[in-house]
Amino acid sequence: MPDIRPTVGSSALVLNATYEPLCVVSVRRATILLLTAKAECVSDGDGMLHSAHQTLPVPSVVRLTRYVKVPYRTHVGLSRRAIFARDGGRCAYCRGSAETIDHVFPRSRGGLHAWENVVAACAKCNHSKGDKTPAELGWRLHSPPAAPRGVAWRVLGHRTPDPRWRDWLDLPAIPVETAEAAA
Numbered sequence: 001m002p003d004i005r006p007t008v009g010s011s012a013l014v015l016n017a018t019y020e021p022l023c024v025v026s027v028r029r030a031t032i033l034l035l036t037a038k039a040e041c042v043s044d045g046d047g048m049l050h051s052a053h054q055t056l057p058v059p060s061v062v063r064l065t066r067y068v069k070v071p072y073r074t075h076v077g078l079s080r081r082a083i084f085a086r087d088g089g090r091c092a093y094c095r096g097s098a099e100t101i102d103h104v105f106p107r108s109r110g111g112l113h114a115w116e117n118v119v120a121a122c123a124k125c126n127h128s129k130g131d132k133t134p135a136e137l138g139w140r141l142h143s144p145p146a147a148p149r150g151v152a153w154r155v156l157g158h159r160t161p162d163p164r165w166r167d168w169l170d171l172p173a174i175p176v177e178t179a180e181a182a183a
Contacts (some may be wrong), residue, residue: 012062038064044060095142
């Protein structure tokens with residue numbers, strides 16, 4: 001059995017038998033799928049996994065050998081980290097660096113904790129806004145908040161994708177310096 005102790009944070013994209021993205025799993029789980037013949041390696045990652053009798057490349061993308069019917073969630077889970085990812089870490093009001101989240105229509109006045117009502121905000125704007133609406137202050141949002149859409153959000157959530165997954169997730173090309181900074 002190979003030594004399946006990859007570096008911290010390494011993961012692999014799992015594709016259905018039809019090459020449709022399903023989820024992201026640890027390299028350990030992807031290797032177990034390969035060794036039990038439940039999946040085949042489509043794209044190798046960095047490095048090798050070693051055992052007494054076998055050496056395998058670290059998998060980056062694996063494809064299941066049998067089709068799995070999966071009922072997809074129609075929404076992306078709402079979390080602080082996902083809000084910052086959706087808004088690019090920028091304040092929805094002043095476009096400065098965001099460190100808090102804000103409910104556009106305040107919860108104290110009946111606002112919902114939903115994608116369409118939550119934005120990333122800097123501490124100054126969030127404190128100044130208090131329990132008022134942007135319209136009451138004469139502020140406007142740079143873009144209306146909405147739930148993220150697409151295969152990449154459904155499969156990855158807030159994770160930063162591995163550049164090698166681009167072809168299966170319909171992601172734009174990632175510049176080399178950005179990909180190196182993410183690693």
